[in-house]
Amino acid sequence: MMSLTAGCSKDSGRCGPTxxxxxxxxDLYGTYSGPHGARLTLRDNGDNTVGFTATDWPDSSDPEILDKKSPAFDGDGSWRIEGDPGNGDRIGLQFEEDESEREGLPVDQLQVGKRDGHIVLFDRLGDPDVCRVFELSRSP
Structure with a gap:
């Protein structure tokens, strides 16, 4: 199940998942699904590196991607976990494709969170005073 927007958590005052x-x-390998058909598969490449495949990935990190289908692309690349003490871990995505052909800057940083006991990946978009969350849930 995907969430296009999410409210602030009552117990922590945070926007989106914990x-x-x-x-x-x-812990993160698998396929995640998000708004408007966006999919992200995180995998172990078997040679001590990790890769990803993104399908229907939004060509922008503008909050409008939550409301309507926006230009999207398919891409591959590598990813890494980046710690942010006190704020949780994030995943950094490094796309292999030439970014100059894209209209905007795609979502390339996702925070690791939990919703209902399950790992989700998410990014808060736009104005921090308005809770707008791009969230991907792992497929079973």
Missing amino acids: PVEDVFRS
Whole structure:
């Protein structure tokens, strides 16, 4: 199930899912689905590197991508976990494709969180005073 927008958590005052810290790469492998058909598969390449495939990935990180289908692309690349003490871990996506052909800057940083006990990936878009969350849930 995907969430296009999410309210602030009542207990922490945070916008979106509860951030998670100290995750391992193996905790994150799998396919995640998001708004308007966006999909992200995180995998182990088997040679001590990790890769991803993005399908129907939004060509922009503008909050409008939550409301309507926007230009999208398919791409591959590598990813890494970036710790942010006190704010949870993030995943940095490095696309292999030439970014000069894109209209905007795609979402390339996702926070690791939990919703209903399950790992989700998300990014807060736009004005921090308005809770707008691009969220991807792992497929079973």
